[in-house]
Amino acid sequence: MAEPWEDDELEGPVRKFMYVNRRAPYGTIYALESLEVVLIAAAFEQDVTLVFMDDGVYQIKKDQNTDAIGVKNFSPTYRALEGYDVEKLYVEKESLASRGLTTDDLIVPVQLVDKDQLAQLMEEQEVILSF
């Protein structure tokens, strides 16, 4: 039987969480608040996978400059994910290519997957949060 001090909310099985980022970093708050979820989630030591697809690939584009729109450039935070043991970052190949980008344009190392491989990855998850 668990002692009372062991009965905290971090208990439970390790599950496969996938965070799917589909939107541009600015224009709406989804990307920023998605990143906030990922950072908090890291403390729960779950099996975390991040996906960037559609306009979400712009979230990790190099050389973002938000001076003219008066919004904080939060892109450097993606570089900190490694320190939180969030290391499985996938980018959908088609989304990147159709925007004229390559992995050289991205601020973090990622694995490229095509949409069929991504579908397979999604199939393996237990919780998928899409932002």
Added chain:
Amino acid sequence: MKLSVLVNEGPYQHQSADSAIQFTKAALERGHEIFRVFFYHDGVNNGTRFAVPPQDDRNITQEWTALAKEHGLDLVVCIAAAQRRGILDENEAKRQGKDGNNIADGFRISGLGQLIEAGIQSDRMVIFGD
């Protein structure tokens, strides 16, 4: 089945706020357990008791409050998202030096960890949003 619900959009602005409560009602009627309903992004606006929709319209917040009372639902509003959008309970209002609070009965404000815990503890997480 043990379910959790994530509500990512605000009431009246977006159909998903209605769909979320309709789904929750239907799931309860079918005998499923709702472990938690978590409100994020503009979804936190579902938890203000200060909204006054026209009388001939539905009142989504009151529906949640009633449902929570009837079924003992755990309705959790994300604290970070709530602070940005001015959703406060008594403690938060005091802590932030604000002159009032607006959280509706049956809702509570807590951290994003509650969302992750819901993902861990539930058989399925059902998400309402774009």
